Amino acid sequence: MSAGETTTRSDGRGAEGLGALAVRSIPGWLTVTIVPVVLLVLWETAGRAGILPTGLIPTPTMTVNAWYVWTFGPDTGGFNAYSGTWGGVVTNSAQRVVQGYVLAVLLAVPIGILIGWSSVVARLIDPTIQSLRPIPITAWLPFSIAMFGIKEYGAIFLICLGAFYPILINTTHGARSLDQNLLRAAMMMGASSRTILFRVVLPNALPAIFAGMRIGAGIAWSAVIVAELVAVKSGLGYVLWDAYYIGRMDVVVADMASIGFLGFLTDRLIIALEHRLVRWRHIR
């Protein structure tokens, strides 16, 4: 190899410099945990000191206890709905999310690629999609109940609808962001339209597709809760309302934490998948 040619990229240094400057002496894990730990301690102390009405706002330890019983407590055969039922409740919600979400990905990615690739397809379906998009999924609730009744399909419909738009829009954007020279390179090398679509446009759009999938997953979890609050009689959203009605605020907060945790887990899963499929974006 000739002089002046190296295998490393030149832009590898800048980011680290800033971080090191900020807090040099505190280890990374501590900087990350410091704020949540302080908040939890304040919350716990305020509850125990009687500043917070614990009947309305349970302390963190009360919440953890409630969650523990809810998850590991004996199955009382319906006598106590919040003993040993957590796994089943989570499974109910997660199944709906997975079904609606996968359906959304399967619809939004091909449609988004086609809209980005072909101006005819864009003119054909983009206006319809754009005019339906401002309707929030919460506004679709009555329609969805009317269509599907108090059934799984209503929840899956709402989840799919909510996740569909961000995935579609990001995919379209990704397909349109193809560098003109990459397209020209593919054409001069004799690639057919089909080959260009699958071997150039699609991989080029993958990072954008994943960006849309992450946003879509967040919306999917919101959608399942909304659907279960109103239209389906099971899952985390249903328990949320149900526990509130009988004054089990500790279960309500444990439920909220569970939703947050599952949303976080979903996001991590998508990131892991992205790192596998879009390895080229993360390598230097």
Added chain:
Amino acid sequence: MLEENQQPMTENAIELSGVTKIFGGAKPVRALDDVALTVGKGQFVAIVGPSGCGKSTILNLVAGFEKATSGTVLVDGAPVGGPGPDRAVVFQEAALFPWLSVWENTVFSPKARGRPEREYKDKAKQFLSRVGLSEFHDHLPAQLSGGMKQRVGLARTLVMEPQLFLMDEPFGALDAQTRIDMQELLLSVWDELRRTVVFITHDVDEAILLADVVLVMSARPGRIRSRVPIDLPRPRSIDLITDPVFVALKREIFNQIRHEANIARLAAD
């Protein structure tokens, strides 16, 4: 066909006549005006000229990326329809697929055209080693320097075994030393293959060093202003640039470009 076979020496690889290109839009730009040029089979032609004079536009017309507003663009006697693997293009920014390894980039063309692997594998390996990148087989473009990317950009066109190479300032973004390495690589590859090359550059040294003929373009609207044959012996090396013949050619071409640049400046004022 018969006639062509009887007179192979006079056959032109590229023929442009009366070519005008106007880019539409709110303010239409007349990029080329009545351009005529011919490139002989196996000839290495360099095009130089002030920035914005339409060098890339000529190349894009021959490549089939753009269509002429009027006039004819012939490659091997046939009008250019669209881009195709008979005309390989080397881009300034390499234009490699960032998600494909060096190897996958190199064999993109035969693979995309559905050729069986045994047909191109050995050949592609040879070309990759010819450009000095055998060891970087599995690297991704992001892991390569500018010069190495450009080597892959060259290797993937060599694998296509095209009739015609079109190069648009391929070494324009490289540092001085890497550029000289690439020029010497291209010289030696061309000495082996002797295929037709149209090479665009704003570096007059580079044009004289590489080409059989240097075409100097006028400022916008672009025209071919003069055709300077480079009668320097081959094989050539970078040492040539101090040769008196080289220096005289350089002065001549420089004067013409400067003249064109002045006209352009006056027109702009």
